[in-house]
Amino acid sequence: MRGAVIHAPGDVRFETLDDPKILHPTDAVIRTAVTCVCGSDLWPWRGLEPIGDAHPMGHEYVGFVEEVGSEVTAVKPGQFVVGSFATSDNTCANCRNGFPSNCLHREFMSTCQAEYVRIPNAQGTLVATDEVPDEELWPGLLAVSDVMGTGWWAADAAEVRPGSTAVVVGDGAVGLCAVIAARERGAERIIAMSRHASRQKLAREFGATDIVTERGAEGIARIKDLTGGIGADSVLECVGTAQAMRQALHSARPGGSVGFVGVPHDVSVDGPELFFSHVGLRGGPAPVRRYLPDLVERVVTGRIDPGKVFDLTLPLDQVAEGYRAMDERRAVKALLKP
Amino acid sequence: MRGAVIHAPGDVRFETLDDPKILHPTDAVIRTAVTCVCGSDLWPWRGLEPIGDAHPMGHEYVGFVEEVGSEVTAVKPGQFVVGSFATSDNTCANCRNGFPSNCLHREFMSTCQAEYVRIPNAQGTLVATDEVPDEELWPGLLAVSDVMGTGWWAADAAEVRPGSTAVVVGDGAVGLCAVIAARERGAERIIAMSRHASRQKLAREFGATDIVTERGAEGIARIKDLTGGIGADSVLECVGTAQAMRQALHSARPGGSVGFVGVPHDVSVDGPELFFSHVGLRGGPAPVRRYLPDLVERVVTGRIDPGKVFDLTLPLDQVAEGYRAMDERRAVKALLKP
Numbered sequence: 001m002r003g004a005v006i007h008a009p010g011d012v013r014f015e016t017l018d019d020p021k022i023l024h025p026t027d028a029v030i031r032t033a034v035t036c037v038c039g040s041d042l043w044p045w046r047g048l049e050p051i052g053d054a055h056p057m058g059h060e061y062v063g064f065v066e067e068v069g070s071e072v073t074a075v076k077p078g079q080f081v082v083g084s085f086a087t088s089d090n091t092c093a094n095c096r097n098g099f100p101s102n103c104l105h106r107e108f109m110s111t112c113q114a115e116y117v118r119i120p121n122a123q124g125t126l127v128a129t130d131e132v133p134d135e136e137l138w139p140g141l142l143a144v145s146d147v148m149g150t151g152w153w154a155a156d157a158a159e160v161r162p163g164s165t166a167v168v169v170g171d172g173a174v175g176l177c178a179v180i181a182a183r184e185r186g187a188e189r190i191i192a193m194s195r196h197a198s199r200q201k202l203a204r205e206f207g208a209t210d211i212v213t214e215r216g217a218e219g220i221a222r223i224k225d226l227t228g229g230i231g232a233d234s235v236l237e238c239v240g241t242a243q244a245m246r247q248a249l250h251s252a253r254p255g256g257s258v259g260f261v262g263v264p265h266d267v268s269v270d271g272p273e274l275f276f277s278h279v280g281l282r283g284g285p286a287p288v289r290r291y292l293p294d295l296v297e298r299v300v301t302g303r304i305d306p307g308k309v310f311d312l313t314l315p316l317d318q319v320a321e322g323y324r325a326m327d328e329r330r331a332v333k334a335l336l337k338p
Numbered sequence: 339m340r341g342a343v344i345h346a347p348g349d350v351r352f353e354t355l356d357d358p359k360i361l362h363p364t365d366a367v368i369r370t371a372v373t374c375v376c377g378s379d380l381w382p383w384r385g386l387e388p389i390g391d392a393h394p395m396g397h398e399y400v401g402f403v404e405e406v407g408s409e410v411t412a413v414k415p416g417q418f419v420v421g422s423f424a425t426s427d428n429t430c431a432n433c434r435n436g437f438p439s440n441c442l443h444r445e446f447m448s449t450c451q452a453e454y455v456r457i458p459n460a461q462g463t464l465v466a467t468d469e470v471p472d473e474e475l476w477p478g479l480l481a482v483s484d485v486m487g488t489g490w491w492a493a494d495a496a497e498v499r500p501g502s503t504a505v506v507v508g509d510g511a512v513g514l515c516a517v518i519a520a521r522e523r524g525a526e527r528i529i530a531m532s533r534h535a536s537r538q539k540l541a542r543e544f545g546a547t548d549i550v551t552e553r554g555a556e557g558i559a560r561i562k563d564l565t566g567g568i569g570a571d572s573v574l575e576c577v578g579t580a581q582a583m584r585q586a587l588h589s590a591r592p593g594g595s596v597g598f599v600g601v602p603h604d605v606s607v608d609g610p611e612l613f614f615s616h617v618g619l620r621g622g623p624a625p626v627r628r629y630l631p632d633l634v635e636r637v638v639t640g641r642i643d644p645g646k647v648f649d650l651t652l653p654l655d656q657v658a659e660g661y662r663a664m665d666e667r668r669a670v671k672a673l674l675k676p
Contacts, residue, residue, distance in 0.1 A: 283613045
């Protein structure tokens with residue numbers, strides 16, 4: 001089969017690879033329906049994360065079950081399945097506590113920009129749809145496996161409640177999905193921070209009530225203006241930089257909550273500052289598996305359409321162009337079709 | 339009147355001071371029933387916080403209303419009142435959101451180790467008991483004004499729930515009160531970290547089910563041993579040092595919660611570490627006013643007895659000995675009687 005391999009910053013190639021096989025009785029192998037490029041894939045692409053030896057890429061997937069190991073009974077060949085970028089047995093203490101992305105047997109997916117993918121912990125990880133969904137729903141279901149699940153977690157960790165005010169920091173695919181999540185969870189006012197017209201438009205379509213284009217001290221002042229001078233109940237930090245974290249912490253009202261879901265790079269939080277703000281802070285890799293049944297249902301019934309974050313569709317063999325388009329911000333997120 | 343004044347590290351004097359007066363129509367003046375020395379008072383005493391000009395000390399109080407300003411109708415002269423170390427109008431947005439210790443008109447109390455005290459924002463700050471309580475209840479009610487309220491906040495911020503496992507880091511008065519709070523909020527298992535026999539005994543009396551004496555890596559390992567290898571649901575950080583915060587963050591299970599209520603000194607939190615732990619973190623000066631009616635009721639009915647944290651009683655004019663005894667760990671907390 002063929003799949004994407006990163007060799008060096010800016011160098012992703014579509015190559016012939018070994019066909020994935022069942023290695024453990026808890027594995028499944030799926031045929032990829034659609035996959036995509038993630039904002040976090042750009043860190044090694046940009047040379048901001050070490051690459052080491054050349055290795056496959058990709059952690060987002062939906063597909064058709066090809067084969068299952070002897071211990072996998074929850075899904076069967078032919079079914080259409082959605083999973084998570086973090087696999088989980090769904091039975092360990094951390095899974096039972098609601099944190100499958102911290103499963104004691106977790107493996108992070110990393111080979112999904114390919115025609116076939118081996119899924120470890122398949123029994124706990126994969127959720128099959130009732131029937132094979134229309135192809136137009138595939139992008140939405142793909143989004144659920146990562147960016148929509150992560151946006152949902154941002155809203156959950158930031159304790160978005162009916163009637164509350166939410167700020168979304170970051171207008172990438174996760175930030176845009178976080179707008180959907182805030183709306184679905186009942187936020188009355190949703191302030192999206194974005195400087196890009198096309199992303200502002202999508203944010204509004206997803207439920208944003210206000211757009212703030214300022215950043216830094218001006219951005220913080222603008223949020224305070226919009227929130228009675230005190231800040232927002234909930235802030236959804238969907239970037240992962242020190243600047244975004246600062247923006248988030250200073251945009252929350254005293255006693256408000258920040259959910260931070262962008263993988264942090266060079267971020268540290270000052271203890272006294274957090275203390276005197278009374279702001280609650282929780283983040284981490286999204287526990288997507290916990291939300292999957294609910295989010296799949298919302299997509300299949302047409303209640304939400306996070307698939308709109310894909311504004312570029314490419315054949316899988318043009319995966320490198322997907323990286324380039326996202327790096328140059330010509331695309332929010334690139335969908336890849338085998 | 340007379341009261342305590344700090345002049346330099348290790349130099350607290352009991353001096354004649356101006357009688358407090360009503361300065362604003364929102365003030366009250368109380369006659370102190372009992373007051374005390376706080377662990378946080380030891381920071382300037384030890385020379386670890388700048389003192390500047392000589393100034394009065396003390397932020398814990400219960401007493402009898404002497405006089406009220408024209409806008410104070412909630413309490414009247416002769417009533418016995420309990421307040422908070424942070425005054426609040428109880429009407430601003432932050433108060434309405436449950437964070438009176440972040441009131442837009444907040445003033446931190448700082449003159450309470452004295453015979454009389456001016457209370458700003460008296461209308462929102464003071465809670466009168468139904469009748470003058472027996473003198474034996476005064477220490478418990480005094481504790482409510484700070485250490486018990488702070489222990490309660492630690493349990494609240496750490497999201498202690500019925501049936502959960504809680505770790506309390508710190509065996510000072512706040513830590514001991516945090517044990518009471520964890521028990522009252524239904525924690526099934528309460529692990530107190532303490533190396534001092536008398537404090538261990540009080541912790542057990544207050545509801546601790548386990549005592550851990552180890553610190554650092556050994557302390558963390560011991561907590562993991564006691565919590566199925568993953569850590570506790572809730573950790574109540576009641577110290578404020580970098581070491582205590584590290585202990586707290588590593589004692590929580592993935593997705594658990596840390597409430598940090600010790601005023602942090604030299605503490606910062608690593609973003610990636612917090613991210614991958616899934617631990618939620620919230621702290622700050624305790625919103626004591628929010629809890630006052632409930633906690634006063636628990637003390638008056640004898641349901642809790644946080645007054646037991648006072649293991650030394652002195653006449654107010656011996657306030658300096660209270661500082662010395664606590665600094666030398668001869669006392670957990672010194673009660674002062676005018």
